[in-house]
Amino acid sequence: MTLVLQNIFVLNWIKKIEKTDIKFLLTLLRNLINVVFFTLISTQILAKSDKSLQDECCSNKQCVNAKLPLIDSNTSSIQIEANSLEAFNQNKVKYSGNVVIVQGNKQIKSDTVTLYEINKRIVAQGNVNINDGKLDIFSDKVVNYFDTDFMLMENNKYNFLCKPGRGEAYKISKIDKSTYIMENAYITSCSEKNNTWKLNASRIVIDQNKEEATFYHPRFKIYNFPIFYLPILTVPISNTRKTGFLYPNISYGSKNGFTIETPIYWNLSENYDLETTLIHMTKRNLQFNNKFRYLSTFGSGTIHLEFLPKDKKHPEKKKRWGLLYKHEGNFQQDWKLKFNYLKISDNNYFSNVNSNIGNQENNQIQESKISYYSDKWDISLLIHNLQPFTENDIPYRIIPQFNFNYYAPMLMKFLDFDLTGQISKFNANNKKAPSTIRIHIEPGLKVPISNSWGVWITEARLLGTYYQEKTAPSAHLKRQKKQITRLIPTFKTRGSIILERHMKTFKNYIQTLEPEIQYLYIPEKEKSNSSYDTTFLQTDYYHLFRNRNFSSIDKIVGSNQFSYAVSSRFFNNSYKERLNISLGQIFYLKKNFTNIQSNISSSHYSSLSATMDFNYDDNLFYHSNFQYDTNSKKIQLSNFTLEYQFNNGYLQTSYRYIKPSYIEKILAYGYSKDRLKELSQSKISQLGLLTAYQINHKWQANAQYFFDLTTKQELEWLTGLGYHSNCWYVALTYSKELKNQKTKNNKKPKYEDRFNLKFGVLGFGTNSNLKLNNRIIGNEFTSRLGYSHPFLLKQSTT
Incomplete structure (x- = not known):
């Protein structure tokens, strides 16, 4: 109790003594003694100065960090501030007017607050x-029983102070330091006067x-x-993990139907x-x-x-x-x-079923690797x-490959x-393959010379390779061993310098000129046609x-x-790179050297x-x-991306163009001749348009569109609209993707249409994932061509 309150109480007591008889005086004196005893012994009320007791506690709206040690309320002293108090007997004291405990x-x-000493109870x-x-x-x-x-x-x-959430309850019981029981209550993460959604329950x-x-008998x-309605429901009230149902996703597509x-x-x-x-598809x-995730001393994995038991x-x-199955991790720092x-x-599978584990574009890798690293070797x-995805593909498997590097x-x-060293054993799934x-x-020597304005590196290497091939058996011949040894020296020298000047036309800019040249010599001694x-x-x-x-x-x-x-390169006065232009070419000294297509080169120059x-x-x-064939x-x-x-x-708008001959060159070692001819029969010329817009703090929209200028067909287009409030979200997306191009047999192209509806409530361990980026709002559909980051220049020269 403050000194001010003590003075007020004493003055009132003196005035009452003057107007009362001895009997009342004795009664009042007894009550005063009880109050003093109750104050000093039972409740440990501390005398304070005029400073408000509220400053000694957390603010009314302040969250106490759960990671910090909390003050034990049972053993802590009680501090009380009030405009006045009245002691009735040795068991009861009443505080009135702006009471703060x-x-x-x-x-x-x-x-008002009444304190009862006998059962140590506070009634506010x-x-x-x-x-x-x-x-x-x-x-x-x-x-409140102040000793419990x-x-x-x-x-x-x-209202929750440390997390979003509020509500109402007819009765609330706090039974220990961290447990509350609410009767006839509801809870929501929406702001005040916004009951868009709420979860009612007979008991929480x-x-x-x-x-x-x-929640017992919850009604959403x-x-x-x-x-x-559910008989019982348990939900997290923070970002902690909790077993239970997550929010569903609803979509409709021409391939899978209603999902x-x-x-x-x-x-x-x-x-x-x-x-x-659980994915229920009406057409499938x-x-x-x-998806199982784990974390161990050997790393993390998924x-x-x-599983689709039956495909309609x-x-x-x-x-x-x-x-x-993926796993990656370190063990004892040196092992990976x-x-x-x-x-x-x-x-x-990937062309028929919507999958989150892979796609149809690449053969599926099955790879395991264990590595050990030291200061100078690994x-x-x-x-x-x-x-493989086709019966004609016969890829080799490496079981095993041992690699060694010394520096x-x-x-x-x-x-x-x-x-560097390597020992590999190759086997094919087809027993008829070798x-x-x-x-x-491969040992190598390198002479590096560098300073602040230039670099010159000369390197010589010796490539020694030994093959022991077991030929495939035939009807007349058994499997035979064939040994090939190849020894190829290589030489390379490369130099570059950096010239810098302050521009006169653009006074606040610095321009660099960075010429670079390299000579490479590899004798043509290859004796193996194996790949x-x-x-x-x-x-x-x-x-x-x-x-x-x-x-x-x-x-x-x-x-x-x-x-x-x-x-x-062009830098502004803050050394931020604004422009970068690079141009280069290869000059072949001899025409009779084979080029990368294993054909005789007809030109001294590569593409620019x-x-x-x-x-x-x-x-x-x-x-x-771009690449220009001189x-x-x-x-x-060629390709470009322009974004505002x-x-x-x-x-954003993007464009890419690929010549048929280049497609054939790129795919020459990955496909059969028939498949290669099919893929490279026409050029690639595709245009893309992408946009995203934050309409206001609640509404977002984006769209993507891709068109093939060669076939005059739409490749793909996607659009999405999302709404995000402080306690719930909804996103609607639509996609249209080309599945089969028009041909002589198919006069019209075939597309797959998909609608998707995603919704949920916020708070209690959930978020919306509505992002304004390269993904469609709702995080459900992405374009195969996709968003291209248009600018990846350095921020400074240091």
Whole structure:
């Protein structure tokens, strides 16, 4: 009790003594002694200065961080502030007028408060406000036993302080430090005076420690209209994981019909969980999708299993399934583990079934790798396999491959040394195909010279490869061994300088000129025509200075060539890069050297490659690259992206062009001749338009459109509209995707149409994922061509 209140009480007591008799005086004296004893001993009321007691506690709207140690309200002293008090007997004291009680993290405000010493009970009435750092409650009446955590509140309105959520309850009982029981109550995450949705229940048990709420006989209502009823329901009241149903997803498509996706989340343990999604498709059947995640000392991984017991559209396929297993992690810092296993039930699985584990464009990789890294060397063991999509494809599996790398960056001054080695065993699924053991050793010496304005690196390597091939058996011959040894030296020297000047035309800009030249010599000594793990690397501006054009050591193409290029960059006075232009080409010294297509080169020059990036005022972006064949005087490939960004969205257009001969060159080592001819019979010329706009703080919209200028057909278009309030969201999306182009037999192209409706409530561990980016709002559909980031320049020269 404050000194001010003590003085008021003493003055009132003196005045009463003057007007009363001795009997009343003795009664009053006894009450005063009881009040003093009750104050000093029982309730430990502390004398304070004029400073308000509210400053000693958390603010009325402040959340107490659950990670910080809380003050024990049972053992903490009680602090009381009021305009006046009245002591009736040795068991009862009444405080009136702006009463504030603080005990630990608990604060009670009320018009009147009565304290009972015998049962250590506080009764607050009239505009009662209780705040314990987690809940803020407004009640008509509160009963609190101040040496325990029990509280009883009547006619309540409450708000969560540490998370979104509010509601009303006829009665609220706090039975311990973290548990509340609400009778005839509802809860919602909507703001005040907004009851778009609410969850009514006859009883709600809120456990702050478990961060969950259990509803008995819950009724979910939207605008006070009942939607569903359950006998019991448990939901999280924070972002903690909780077993239960997630919000469903509803869609309609021409391929699957009406579809309802119902996800169920299983919180199995702290380090692993499971999400099961039941997908009912009226044109297909019920599909079971499972995603299991785990975290261990060896890293983290996921297991995806998709299972369709019976496909109505393709009954001949019977059971259809897809399995994906991924794991990646480190062990004892030096060991690294990586596993990627993907397998499907049939070759048409991805084209027939909507899947989240892969796509039809690539063969499916089954790969396991374990690596060990030290300061100067590393080793790895790899097992690699592919699942083909056609019967004609016979990919080789690597079981196993051992890799070794050694680095000596400062063997001598200006001299680096490294050694790479590899032992691989190749087997094919087809027993008639040959099997091979390949051993490769590659030592290299490098002389690096560099300073602030230039770099010159000279490198010599020796490629030694040994093949032991077992030929496929035939009707007349048994499997035979064939040994091939290949030894190829290579030499490369590369230099570049950076010239810089302050521009006179644009005074605040700095321009650089960066010429670069490289000489590469590889003698043409290849003796093996094998291609066990070979794919052609895409050609662009950056391929000009590569040593090889193939991903594997099987194909080492002879080279005697100069590569030359020049780049120019423009920086503003803040050293932010605004423009970058690069142009380069390869000059072949001898025409009789085979080019990357294994045909005799008819020109001394490669295609002219260029790339450009431009950023104007951080809202207009441009990126492009192209290759121009100087021999045929035709463009081989080109693409560009132009994007305008504004406060509430962006607008982007993109284009790509690929010449048929370039398509054939790229795919030459991955497809059969018939398939290659089919894919490269026409050029690729495609236009794309993309936009997204934040209409206001609640509405968002975006759209994507792609058109094939060669076939005059729409490839794909998508559109989405989303609404996002403070407590619920809804998103409607539509997509149209080309499945089969028009041909002589099919006069009209075939498309797949899909509608999707996604909705849910916010708070209690959920979010909407409505994002204004390259994805359609609702996060359900993405374009195969997709959003292209138009500008990836450096922010500064340092």
